[in-house]
Amino acid sequence: xxxxxxxxxxxxxxxxxxxxxxxxxxxxxxxxxxxxxxxxxxxxxxxxxxxxxxxxxxxxxxxxxxxxxxxxxxxxxxxxxxxxxxxxxxxxxxxxxxxxxxxxxxxxxxxxxxxxxxxxxxxxxxxxxxxxxxxxxxxxxxxxxxxxxxxxxxxxxxxxxxxxxxxxxxxxxxxxxxxxxxxxxxxxxxxxxxxxxxxx
Numbered sequence: 616x617x618x619x620x621x622x623x624x625x626x627x628x629x630x631x632x633x634x635x636x637x638x639x640x641x642x643x644x645x646x647x648x649x650x651x652x653x654x655x656x657x658x659x660x661x662x663x664x665x666x667x668x669x670x671x672x673x674x675x676x677x678x679x680x681x682x683x684x685x686x687x688x689x690x691x692x693x694x695x696x697x698x699x700x701x702x703x704x705x706x707x708x709x710x711x712x713x714x715x716x717x718x719x720x721x722x723x724x725x726x727x728x729x730x731x732x733x734x735x736x737x738x739x740x741x742x743x744x745x746x747x748x749x750x751x752x753x754x755x756x757x758x759x760x761x762x763x764x765x766x767x768x769x770x771x772x773x774x775x776x777x778x779x780x781x782x783x784x785x786x787x788x789x790x791x792x793x794x795x796x797x798x799x800x801x802x803x804x805x806x807x808x809x810x811x812x813x814x815x
Contacts, residue, residue: 629804630663634710636807641709643733645720646778647770649748650738650787651795652714658796660712670715674701682716699725706732717770721777734806736799737781742767744788782806 627635642659644652653669660667671682674697678685685694698719705713706728713733719725720735729735740748745767778784783802787795 629800632808633800633803634663634665637710637734639709639732641706641733642712642803643706643729643735644712644714644738645729645735645781646717646738646787647740647745647767647774648717649745650717650740651748651792652738654792655738655787655795655799656712656714658792659799662796662800663712666711668705668711668713670698670702670705670713670719673705674698674716677701695722698722703728709733717774720781721774726777726780734783734803735781736783736785736803737778738787738795739775739778739784740787742771745771 642663642665644656644659646652656669657667674685674694675681678697680688682694685697695718698716699722702713702715702719702725705711709732715725720729726735742764746764749763749767783799783806785795785798785802
């Protein structure tokens with residue numbers, strides 16, 4: 616009979632520790648279009664065994680039309696108002712992994728709600744990475760301009776100072792998605808479980 620004690624089956628995993636520390640809070644992914652919030656978010660949700668919710672999908676369901684159609688029919692201010700309401704509702708129904716649209720975190724009211732009811736994680740992507748990714752998609756209303764690269768550069772200049780206030784920053788780059796997800800898990804564990812002032 617071996618003297619070595621078996622590893623305890625009750626020892627919680629890193630993922631379980633993250634979920635326990637979150638309580639009713641959600642992990643909220645923020646950042647530019649094309650940063651990978653939905654793709655990374657889905658995989659992160661599987662790792663954490665939490666539901667995944669895409670705010671843009673929920674906005675379209677609530678409005679009964681696509682986001683490009685909302686922009687075209689009602690304008691961006693109307694869209695942003697609806698976006699804020701949907702994100703507030705989703706935060707109230709946490710915990711989950713929530714992917715938000717690129718402009719959502721720019722609204723003071725939404726940032727305050729996320730700070731109170733979630734942990735914000737910024738997926739930071741460089742302009743060339745974003746442009747390469749969004750070229751594959753035709754559903755980006757803010758990029759329907761003669762100079763998409765210039766628009767992306769302007770949006771980065773406008774938004775990065777606000778994105779930098781997120782709780783956690785992860786570099787989104789052209790590596791396997793699971794590598795980014797692993798970095799998110801490690802950063803969340805460090806933020807939630809190693810710093811007592813952030814305990815719920």
